[in-house]
Amino acid sequence: MSIENLKTYDPFAEADDDSGQTKQTQEYIHIRIQQRNGRKTLTTVQGIPSKFDHKKILKVVKKEFACNGTIISDTESKGMGEVIQLQGDQRLKIKEFLTNKDAGLGLDEKTIKVHGF
Amino acid sequence: MSSEEPSAQRRTSRKSVAFTDEKLVVDADGTVTIMASEDDQHKDTAMSHTSPTTAPVTESADADGLDLSLLKKKKKKAKKEEDADAADDDAAAAADGEEGAIDLSMKKKKKKKAVKEEDDFAKKLEALKLEGKEGDEVATAAAAAPVEDEQSGDMDKGTGIWQHDETKGITYDPLLSRFFALLAQKNPDHASSGTRSYKIPPPQCLREGNKKTIFANIAEICKRMKRTDEHVTSYLFAELGTSGSVDGARRLVIKGRFQQKQIENVLRTYIIEYVTCKTCRSPNTELSKGENRLYFITCNSCGSRRSVQAIKTGFSAQVGKRRKMQQG
């Protein structure tokens, strides 16, 4: 607890969940699940930073998770940015991939929101 | 619940929420216990010994009636005193064990209470025998016994140091723990109670046909949470990535197949995000639309106010025939 800490902290900013960080919703990566017909599900990943090559991510992920997937373009997702869509419930795996520092993107876990049941 | 948890992080944050109606408690960790809410009335603590509503078991311990348990106790006691000196260390050890077994956390006690009546009674009798002998020993053969300082006994049953006619002073620690135990017992809804759990009835899920799920008691749950059905519904739909409708009986019809657990998990996250106060953890809050289209949660317990995000559906993939039509 140094005094520098206090300087960077804006006490009037809206506190975020438990972390106390102030972040915009847009910065979150949302991992969602959707039911398709029968037992089949879809996993969508929205908001992966554009500094990453989505196509490459998809390629790696498809191979690693042994599932098919596609990229939904910004226009197709109605302005919600490029969305990676995978077949099956890949939520845990994709989260692991996004946060893994060695084999994945090494993103902060706090920026990822997993939705669904 | 364990296998389909989306992330470990979420699980930890959910710990504080429990689902229950009067009887059934589903803890956050998945264990199911039966709450003995009415039973608490007659299974009171040592405090209420003087009151006429004392439990029969306690009565038998205090009064010198001709109870079966007392007889047994005396027998045991006699036997005990015989080899008291020889097996003093032994006794101390046993007493220690006894104490450990009974003076566990409140949770354990609650669970104990939850067992069936006869079963419970039998257990109590047994415990009483053991404890009674210990207590008596402390009271009568105090001089010889090194267990004198032992602060043992079950306050729920009024044995050991909690016995009504016990003259020995009770040390601070047991008194303090008794205070908190009583506090938690008498105020189950107290925000700072030991369990820290917020109880709402478990969602009732029925299947309609093959593709739809009916969430039957959404109205009741919403009432308990003090939130509108619409708000909860939109959150459910957003999280489950689906849609649905409300039927004539105010039940929610959700498209897709969902199990009770899954709905429960979503309700948990809802409660954490939109019901509980982040400051004092009280669920007694109100959601209101403030200025600038922002939603605020105002706590009725501590008065704190925080803004919450509006429910966003986010990206939702087109599934089914329409997607094919769009593309092709």
Ligand SMILES: [Zn+2]
């Ligand atoms: Zn509060």
